[in-house]
Amino acid sequence: MTANVSIRSVTQTYGAALALDDVSLEIAAGEFVVLLGPSGCGKTTLLNLIGGFTEPVSGKILIGGKDMGGVSPAQRPTTTVFQDYALFPHMTLADNVGFGLRMRGMAKPVRRGKAEEMLALVGLPGKADRRPHELSGGQRQRVALARALAVSPDVLLLDEPLGALDLKLRRAMQDELKAIQRRVGTTFVHVTHDQEEAMAIADRIVVMSAGKIADIGPPREVYLHPKSLFSAAFMGEINQIPVVNGQTSLGPLVAGSGILLIRPESIGLAGTLALGPCKVTDAAFFGTHVRAHVSPVAAPDLTLTVHLPQTSATVAGQVLTLFATDHVVLSE
């Protein structure tokens, strides 16, 4: 089952602090949306509002077209995968996964069948009679996912579900999470502060900052053509060159005024935007690329970070003629 989520002008405060400032967001049915941002940006608050754990100070949240105002978490067509998993330690995995169905009055054998099916879906077949303390962190995460999906929610909320896992496991779980979402077709709303994770799994990324949406769009769009300086910097390293009336310290590069943004890997020996001769101040081999700092001959005070191909034999002191491909100008 699946449903769309409509967030309309939602504001939330905690005492004097403004957690969400007039946020509106439309999430389509079956979409995998990632709320991305640093801690305190309001992403978890938004998730809790959708799940019904708190009520907004103003604004509305609709799920599947129904107003969720005053509807308790139990009554909402949502379930949550919590950051610390929140498994029931005194129950077997089958009872954990079947808990939601039990609360819905489903008979024990039916529950058991459904629980086994869900455990198989998340890659834990035949472990129904284990208890949570016998599992590794990654396996507990899978159980939490199976438990939340067992009741066939319209919308699944994931609160930094991979945060406690080590990097390698996290990358593996991302792929699996994406595959599971494709199979069940449920709307997923996923909170994280890891931009790589966001890009790996999201259909659409919502970048949040200080209670507002800073940017929104598919990963490629948000990464290459950010609509705000915050999202440009949060998504990864980026070079910033001030532009005033079409003039930069490198000469006339682009029209308009603001800040010219270029990703390090968008600078190379060929491209559409000529940056002119640049002197390499240092270079280091990073495996997938060579990372170098360069100063344009025309503007020696400016330092650009550049990712050159792995095969390039760049050394300090060398002068390279560089070009940029994807670039964005944002007015401040």
Next chain:
Amino acid sequence: MRMLSWLYLALAYAFVFLPVVVLVVFSFQDGRLPVPPFKGFSLQWYDKVLNDSGLMTALWHSALVAFVSSALALVMGFLAAHALARVKLPGSVLMRGLLIAPMTVSYLIIALGLLTTFNQTGVKLSLWTAGIGHVVINLPLCFAIAYAAMGDHQKNAERAARDLGATEMQVLWHISAPMLAPALAAAFFLSVTFSWDEFIIAFLLTRFDVTLPVEIWSMLRSGLSPATNAVGSLVFLVSISAVFGMEIFLFRRPK
């Protein structure tokens, strides 16, 4: 040094357990007085005690009062602890303090207060009134143990249960109470042992039906006898079983 430590340990245990050992040893006395010299091994006093219907009735009453009052104290203490740990109420610090306060009041004072109250309100003294007294002394204990055991771990699990459709009663029954089972069992067994051994409240708040400590006290008034030792040994056996039960619940469980 090492020898001295062991000697100290032995002396400490001797100091604590010597009275009990003496009590138990002379309950097997083959003679009329529970005093040295030990004249020989006999089970006659146990035979006498186990066939004394007054004592056996008192034993049954004690068990009844202990289990019923402890169960009540546990349920009330658990509910109060859960509420005060989960819900932000105005003056919750004060409420917590008031709930624990009876622990600091002597049993004699509590018994006198209850006796006056029952007399004023015309409630007849019975096992029920003694049971109420035991709830008063054990509720703060159960509350304190349950409250201390509640943490964020349970809180998150409760939240997850609510998210999955559980009502508040279902959360308490399926999640909160089972997750706290070791602490709740400890509170229950402690309450049972306290109620089982309790004399002053039981003495002042019972009349015709009495509990075992009160019955033993009336036996003592007619002088020392190995029979009292035998009863005392049985009481000790029950108490220590409860303590072992508690230890098993507390420490045998996987963390």
